[in-house]
Amino acid sequence: MNKLERLADTVKILSVQSWVTFGHVGNAAALFPLQRLGAEVLALHTVQFSNHTGYGSWTGQTFTGATVADLIEGVDARGALTGLDAVLSGYLGDETIGDAILAGVARTRVASPGALYCCDPVIGDVGRGVFVRPGIPELLAGRAVPAADILTPNQFELEHLTGAACHGVVDAVGAATRLRASMRAGGPRLVLVTSLSAGIEASEIAMLLVHDGGAVLLRTPRLPVAANGAGDLTAAVMLFHVLREGPGGAVRALERAASSVWGILRATAEADDAELRIVAAQDELVRPGRMFRAEPLPVS
Template identity: 40%
Template sequence: MKGILSIQSHVVYGHAGNSSAVFPLQRMGFEVWPLHTVQFSNHTQYKQGWTGKAFPATDLIDLVKGINNIDQLKNCEAVLTGYQGSADQCLAIIDTVKMVKQQNPNAIYICDPVMGDPEKGCIVADGISEYLINDVMPLADVIVPNQFELSQFVGMTINTLDDAVKACQHALTLGPKMVLVKHLHSLSKDKFSMMLATKDGCYLAQRPHLAFDNQPVGVGDLISSLFTGGLLKGWSAQQAFEHAHNACYAILKETHRRGEWELQTIAAQDEIITPTEIFPITEI
């Protein structure tokens, strides 16, 4: 049984981390092996707070070794990672990717490098950003940063479309073979912008910006999973990018229509397969 090892946070209520990423991949026809870095009652943007804890990095390694003991790492087609609960977990991710690729050299590693972004109020533990920048992201085949995370990785400020292209091109010299920027907030106030960069070129995707009273959490996790699914289906990077963009918008639109904060992934699940609205990507 081939599968995708998804190592991310998990919330009991709502959709963030694995709770956002696993179902879309399953809906696209993939077996997913979710491994939780933390388990929280809900995502961290609730003003009432949250409960739960991060798991020791040794727990992650023990579980991966358990999968290897039953001779299944050879059937792991991809490792997908997101929010890490400690710096030590970053080291566990590195060890895991190496173990998987030793058993299956064709497996790909997709890294959503979740860092602390002061503008979003996102906080991560000390040392995580440094490990991501210096050790984890260079190891990845695909990185899925937002604008802040990309700027941290390449050490440059991004204010314009030209800046974004140069940042992506520089990122491709640091290890990754593909860069999907899940949100470029500096490019437009009325459109949501994403960018894909590969050796073949850079591509821009834009869709209407939906105004929420409280911005949904877990959108990046959703985008990463949709893109991973597209790549594993054998689509070109451009096809996977356009599909991820359109399917994500459809889920956000349904969330907005219902006046909800939590992503309405289940309600909009048919859009994961065949998005109703298509926003063609453009080559830059």
């Protein structure tokens, strides 16, 4: 393969997420990992904050949906939406930003008909409840899910989007299967539950994937770390490997993504750091130190 062929084979992703100067959430958790894996990333920031809001105080500003739409229009004017493999989105600051992202997804699919949309439907989490603005959960359920090819909810978000409590793995498989049925027809329709604890041993945490071939569960040891941005990192790395593996490779993509994320979380725990050690542990992205395998599950 010559240089031009390698460039043509580069995965290209438009990532529309928040940005923080300090720490690793949103695009600050997705941009470098995707680049380290070899992707060309068009990073469009929806906010620029000093740090993530979990610290309780921060500086900076939230951009408007009009700003996001304007930037997408400018990118399109350069012809950069042509040849895109995917659009990735995460936390939505308000409904207008969601509107702009979904319009950008539609615009991308005109320029690049095969492009996928990976939506991390950020709504809330166990213990914290819903932490997004009013209207966002409804926008995600009513408009983003039907436009998505890949969804990466946590357990709380899966329950919120489906209205079904998950008391065990069987419940989670059923909920993810129902959610998958409401996604865009014609795409891979992958639902990855990024952190499942229902029915899982307290010493473990699991990821659940429901796809065309059924459902699989991947368990990893639970680590003493609660760094923000792990979901953003997981969605980005999973998307990359889905694009690389192609049709039928969803389980392999999960195994690669989960192993890399666990390696970075382990390095974060060992450093006793409140922020993900993405740069220090970057080799985990390309050569995970420990590989985890998924186990098949029955789908009712």
